[in-house]
Amino acid sequence: MERANRPLAGVTVLDFGQVYQGPYASLLMAQAGADVIKIEPPQGEPLRRRAPPGKSTTFPIAMLNSNKRAITLNLKHERGRALLFRMAKKGDVLLENFAPGVMDRLGVGWSVLREINPRLIYASGSGYGLSGPDRDNLAMDLTIQAVSGLIAATGFADGPPVKAGPAVVDFLSGIHLYAAVVTALFERAETGKGRLVEVAMQEAAYATLTSSLEAYWQSGKVPPRTGNASHGRVPINVYPTNDGYIAMNLAVEEHWHSLLKAMGREDLRDDPRFNSPAARLAHRGETDALIAAWTKTLGKMEIFAAAKRHRIPLAPVRDVNEVMHDPGMHERGFLAEIEHDEIGRVTVPTSPLRFHGADPVPLVPSPKLGQHNAEIYGGWLGLSQDEIAALKSDAVI
């Protein structure tokens, strides 16, 4: 059979991912052409709990599980574990983001599965990693934002620390998990051997702090929070418009000159308060006030359009409604509106990983709980209808 023209064609993923981290990793695998089998306990993964009565789909389930097939499996049942062993023999990747040790305690950890299939890549996503003193701490996006320094670095100097609103650590670690798996797949293509790979959320978040770590390393002091501004450069800030805000980050003098031109204030080009980075830093308040006096008179999209013309790095502060309906991301095919038969019309992402020249993966809405039990246990594993019915009635699947 000819290989499909998709990067992960032929790769089968046994996906125990739940909530955001694991499912994001396997979503991107499915979008790159892998065959992802989402394996859930008979009651469904946590994100299904808030589904409407009689249904198993929620918005985040639909958003993060397109193009996967879903089966149920009870790993606490001996026959459930036996089914996993049969699947592990045929699969290429097993991915899970349970707490460290959960799979081992169930007798289905890496040390067992590698004996069954030495080509299997086993991927573990956790909060603090599979070793070290914090291994067994419970972890959530919020708690890892705290322990990783993100919360302390967010907010205003005169206010309390604030979390990043979005679940940045869940998704940072999710894409790291994807990266670890595919790296091991590349290696296996060369060596024939699988590996245990792991990603700790805490470690996946570390590098984001580079600027704060630098400030600390330079001064020996923990830098204060700066709100939307920067310690060392002006103008970098969020400015009010007549309908919201824009964010501006001028990196070089050329940007400053372009801004003055856009503002119709080229008369200020040689003004000693503004004519160098050091001058603007010394006149931070005046610089910000000058810019805000201009931005306040205009709409954010109007300023964005002017920035395009004048090559100024700025952008509107957009809300989720504006983001979900962004014309550019829809035009590029990154976002798509689909009709999900359980929850109706919903906007879903494809993948930020874009492989030019590959055949697109036609979007298939997220599966319902256990939707593919017959297809996978019957068609793929070769069980009979009767066997599947017995597994179901014995609460094994």
Next chain:
Amino acid sequence: MERANRPLAGVTVLDFGQVYQGPYASLLMAQAGADVIKIEPPQGEPLRRRAPPGKSTTFPIAMLNSNKRAITLNLKHERGRALLFRMAKKGDVLLENFAPGVMDRLGVGWSVLREINPRLIYASGSGYGLSGPDRDNLAMDLTIQAVSGLIAATGFADGPPVKAGPAVVDFLSGIHLYAAVVTALFERAETGKGRLVEVAMQEAAYATLTSSLEAYWQSGKVPPRTGNASHGRVPINVYPTNDGYIAMNLAVEEHWHSLLKAMGREDLRDDPRFNSPAARLAHRGETDALIAAWTKTLGKMEIFAAAKRHRIPLAPVRDVNEVMHDPGMHERGFLAEIEHDEIGRVTVPTSPLRFHGADPVPLVPSPKLGQHNAEIYGGWLGLSQDEIAALKSDAVI
């Protein structure tokens, strides 16, 4: 020659990455065993600009460029482009995060290089992608945080929008770029063919908003900012301690019972104000006050230790100093202290991608600007000493 026991052994990366996004992607490649050649303009990449006089190393250069070799190359010079063509013939991956179109205008874009080496994987990181209406907008972490909805979702309901303090989008897109490259490497191992792969920062940030997108989709309204709390669940918040803050995210009733036990308040287990998620949501203020009254009497590490014992998902809000010196990340070998001959003692990360059983990559401090010109242009490309000297004096390298 036997393949080294490292996932990306044998892979050569031509790395035009600059600042955070590109260099983070290639750092992880180097840490996975790839041979990364950092290629900079003769004056160095932007992060070198703030180096001490006569030196070319800054903290972020040291942090994000371990285990790479560095050369200089002037792509605006015809002989510089000719050198790149020779390297592209021998390399496996070319990675760049210039503005879209820069490499094409220089005559060294994907369409040219693929003819020279059909196996080459060409990776582009940009703000808005290589197509679409926003392609040519200038982009920075801050502006993409704005346009992607992160800023609008961060902060308190009664305050202004705030950026996430760390450069989360630069690093989110950096690890997506790594992921795209390695996916294409896996595919090439099966097909023999390279690809153009791309990652747009805006798209890499999208999924982090899942919870806000869900709230919008459900209500048709843009949800207000919630500071450190959650719309639908209590307790999720940041609480004061006698020496800072802790962040707590209780996901299930068992966590609530464990918290009451840790607080010595099991008498409240059946209290109708607190005995269900709905009750606590209806008594948000009282619940938060009850918890804060306890946390305020203790130190954050003391509470963290109690949480370990009682299995409560919470963690201390740590500053960069605490994060940089985290015992767990040092014990796991994720963080290491090295002596950099230009800037002295500095803490650097290895990689969040952990490949069990692979041979570790001994840490080599980040290279100085052009440090490996002789080694790469001489040893690898086979130029003579005289040719290299001429390239230097003609400002080609």
